[in-house]
């Protein structure tokens with residue numbers, strides 16, 4: 599989007615600048631606008647369990663502010679949830695759009711998006727704030743869909759508004775270790791022992 603417009607809107611983003619730096623992958627207030635180009639998403643690095651991306655989408659007539667970014671989930675880890683920590687929008691009835699796809703480039707252009715190229719997508723509103731929206735994204739109509747956490751690999755995200763609006767987002771991509779099969783077996787065994795004792 600236009601640079602001056604973006605600068606003018608940065609004061610809004612600063613409200614959310616207090617998020618812990620150790621958990622922060624990107625904050626537009628300091629790091630600049632996330633990429634408009636689906637073929638060149640902003641490259642982000644996973645920091646740990648919690649990985650925040652804080653941004654403002656500012657949609658002016660004919661000049662949408664799209665956010666494309668990508669990150670890699672390492673072997674042995676999985677993307678277990680995507681928490682919509684903050685979603686504030688003006689006007690308040692506006693819905694935000696967010697999609698996830700495999701690969702470090704988003705596979706389908708915003709001018710003619712093909713849901714079948716996406717793992718999933720969702721429309722989110724203020725009532726979704728605080729929730730894990732990954733299950734919602736997994737059910738996006740016409741998308742590839744998925745069940746549970748997403749495993750190791752490259753992923754790309756596309757977020758924007760769906761009308762003339764200004765939205766404040768704080769997304770937390772939660773990355774956890776894949777439970778070892780042995781650990782799962784122990785959990786199951788523990789459950790059996792508990793049931794026997796209770797029985």
Ligand SMILES: [Ca+2]
Nearest residue numbers: 631632654655
């Ligand atoms: Ca932005």
Ligand SMILES: [Ca+2]
Nearest residue numbers: 631632633664
């Ligand atoms: Ca952008």
